[in-house]
Amino acid sequence: MVAAPNLSVGQEADLKFPTSEEWIGTSGRYVVTGVGSTGEAIAVPLGLAAAPAVRIGTPCVVCYIDQGDEQHSGALVVGSGPDGVVLRLQDERQHPRYRRPLAVTVEVPGDRRMRYGVTEDVSLGGFRAEIDGMVASGNWAFASLRLATADPIVAIVRPLSCDQVDGRGAYVVRARFGVMSTADQLRLFALLDWPVDEPVGFGVSEPGS
Secondary structure (H helix, E strand, O other): OOOOOOOOOOOEEEEEOOOOOHHHOOOEEEEEEEEOOOOEEEEEEOOOOOOOOOOOOOEEEEEEEEOOEEEEEEEEEEEEEOOEEEEEEEOOOOOOOEOOOOEEEEEOOOOOOEEEEEEEEEOOOEEEEEEOOOOOOOOOEEEEEEOOOOOOEEEEEEEEEEEEOOOOOOEEEEEEEEEEOHHHHHHHHHHHHOOOOOOOOOOOOOOOO
């Protein structure tokens, strides 16, 4: 796990704790008073003389603004005292991204149309690709990373966003891997570790079109 990269001293953030138990934590607006080198941050609530006690191990959602955009990061409480709550932040993007152009198809269950495209970057956690049709965010879809000399790597993915490219009938989709066989996970790991680009095979339109 790594710290949210742009959380800095003096920055305000909304901390959201579970509400199942009153003593588990106090949600609200906090200010960051310290950032460690190993992925921890200290935060104190605004408007309170002392930070409330929070049970170690309590999960927390941290909401903050980075370059004008609202960001969300998961965290665990690793310490609590009068000086603040100590959080170990986790960036959702835990895996390094590789700029690997791979032919990809995306299929939405119940929709007979196949979306074709090429990845812009791939990681063990997901991919970003330019495809020739829109897919709805948040719904499950099938994705196949197509290889020239082997069976495709197939997974169930959850699209996080799908934005139209200006001036063209293409879309950029960001998708997170959900379900993938262990064998395909190992193949993906080997593929990303291998410094040779795969032939793309086709672009953002169906082969032969």
